[in-house]
Amino acid sequence: MVAGHNHKLSPVIVDFTEELSDGIYLFGFRRNFDFIAGQVLGIALEENGPRRLYSICSGEDEAHTKILYNVIDEGYLTPRLSDLEAGDTLWITEPRGEFTDNLNPAVWIATGTGIAPFYAMLKSGLGSNKTLIHGNRFLEQFHFYDEFEAVLGENYIRCCSGEHDERVYHGRVTGFLEEEPELDPSLKYYLCGNAEMVVETRDILIQKGVPFHQIISEIYF
Ligand SMILES: Cc1cc2nc3c(=O)[nH]c(=O)nc-3n(C[C@H](O)[C@H](O)[C@H](O)COP(=O)(O)OP(=O)(O)OC[C@H]3O[C@@H](n4cnc5c(N)ncnc54)[C@H](O)[C@@H]3O)c2cc1C
Numbered sequence: 001m002v003a004g005h006n007h008k009l010s011p012v013i014v015d016f017t018e019e020l021s022d023g024i025y026l027f028g029f030r031r032n033f034d035f036i037a038g039q040v041l042g043i044a045l046e047e048n049g050p051r052r053l054y055s056i057c058s059g060e061d062e063a064h065t066k067i068l069y070n071v072i073d074e075g076y077l078t079p080r081l082s083d084l085e086a087g088d089t090l091w092i093t094e095p096r097g098e099f100t101d102n103l104n105p106a107v108w109i110a111t112g113t114g115i116a117p118f119y120a121m122l123k124s125g126l127g128s129n130k131t132l133i134h135g136n137r138f139l140e141q142f143h144f145y146d147e148f149e150a151v152l153g154e155n156y157i158r159c160c161s162g163e164h165d166e167r168v169y170h171g172r173v174t175g176f177l178e179e180e181p182e183l184d185p186s187l188k189y190y191l192c193g194n195a196e197m198v199v200e201t202r203d204i205l206i207q208k209g210v211p212f213h214q215i216i217s218e219i220y221f
Helices: 079-083 114-121 145-154 173-179 197-208
Strands: 010-021 024-030 040-044 052-055 064-070 089-090 105-111 130-136 156-160 186-194 215-219
Touching: 024 079, 040 064, 040 079, 052 114, 064 079, 064 114, 079 186, 089 156, 105 114, 105 173, 114 130, 114 145, 130 145, 130 173, 145 156, 156 173, 173 197, 186 197, 197 215
Parallel strands: 105 130, 105 186, 130 156, 186 215
Antiparallel strands: 010 024, 010 089, 024 064, 040 052, 040 089
16 A cells, blocks of 8 residues: 655665565664554655555664565565665655554454564553464464563464464464454454455454454555
């Protein structure tokens, strides 16, 4: 999705960029703005170039803002982002978005790079009382496993659809939720990932008694 063009962009210098696993990258730049964990930035290579939205993937008090993305081979921006090097300039909008949480107990559900806003929330001190259900195709894609596990313990559930491992649920997040005997209807459920996952998950939650207004979604594509 292309970010709105009514937002003024500012230049930032990339400090580091790293390929975490095949096609999944993390880069960072020095932060000079305030934001709320869960918010997004518009990012472009040139001031007037095509923009895409990215969730901030770092804590509210961290010196660096980080962005986690996966390369879409046929896409415009992400193949170019993957060629970035430290010292290169990027253009960013101000942070914005309503996909934000608080200290209350809640359930976070993510697929792929949809983990980014929840990582920002974790690093901003919102990890207590949370359950995180995270889906990926491959085991190597659970990049922040140690950090989530340190705070959430057994309430961090990895769903891996493409590989078996005794420590993870084999299947998708939707499969895991279908098998849950009951879901607490008083909790808020935060969903982040692709539209198919968000719609399927929302249907399962509603079918299991979660009121519609307790479901908050951020759709990536
Ligand atoms: C609110 C919001 C937050 C977002 N946050 C992130 C984020 O933190 N990390 C991230 O990686 N992406 C995020 N995205 C998606 C991102 O904005 C771009 O759409 C994505 O990076 C592709 O950009 P592109 O220019 O390379 O491809 P484009 O030229 O825009 O698109 C090529 C095609 O790929 C599809 N597509 C887009 N994303 C994916 C994907 N991940 N997997 C498969 N197909 C895809 C598009 O629908 C399109 O059909 C977010 C999107 C929104 C709306």
